[in-house]
Amino acid sequence: MNLEQQLELQAWVDGELSSADATRVAQFVGANAEASALVAELRMTKSCLVGNEPEVKLPESGDFYWSKIRREIERTARAEPEAATLSWAFAWRRLIAPLAGVAALVFIAVVSINQFQQPLVDDSAKNLVEVENLSEDIGSISYKSQAENMFVVYVYKKDYESESNLKSEPIDDGFFQ
Numbered sequence: 150m151n152l153e154q155q156l157e158l159q160a161w162v163d164g165e166l167s168s169a170d171a172t173r174v175a176q177f178v179g180a181n182a183e184a185s186a187l188v189a190e191l192r193m194t195k196s197c198l199v200g201n202e203p204e205v206k207l208p209e210s211g212d213f214y215w216s217k218i219r220r221e222i223e224r225t226a227r228a229e230p231e232a233a234t235l236s237w238a239f240a241w242r243r244l245i246a247p248l249a250g251v252a253a254l255v256f257i258a259v260v261s262i263n264q265f266q267q268p269l270v271d272d273s274a275k276n277l278v279e280v281e282n283l284s285e286d287i288g289s290i291s292y293k294s295q296a297e298n299m300f301v302v303y304v305y306k307k308d309y310e311s312e313s314n315l316k317s318e319p320i321d322d323g324f325f326q
Contacts, residue, residue: 150183158184162191 154177160166161174178184207214285307292301 150181150187154184155187158188159191162188162195 161171178188288305288307290303
């Protein structure tokens with residue numbers, strides 16, 4: 150037996166079917182043992198519920214009780230526009246809180262990126278000196294300073310350097326004897 154047939158049996162027990170449908174269902178129940186067992190169970194459940202249903206008494210008359218409910222609904226409906234005037238402040242708060250969180254995350258990201266970009270060595274490593282000898286007569290020294298954004302190339306004659314070395318006296322440090 151499918152769900153639709155079970156629901157039709159329930160409607161028959163409750164007296165909700167038309168007379169033509171009720172006679173058709175009654176014939177079905179007489180011919181089907183499973184349907185008659187379900188109808189017997191539904192009738193027993195219905196009698197238990199009807200006999201044991203608690204009856205609730207209202208402290209005042211029904212008209213007065215429902216008029217109190219109607220007045221309370223009308224009072225709360227009038228009170229809602231007052232809450233709507235304050236809602237813009239709550240809407241701003243709902244918008245600003247996530248934006249503040251995003252701003253804090255961006256700030257932390259920027260600070261951490263700047264920390265990682267700073268070199269781990271002292272400033273003396275920023276200034277690099279490079280010596281190149283492109284020819285036998287001319288020498289050059291290159292100086293780079295990233296801190297001052299500067300690049301200097303000093304070009305000199307090697308003969309001048311060798312003549313100055315010849316004129317100077319050798320240093321006797323006592324190492325070679």
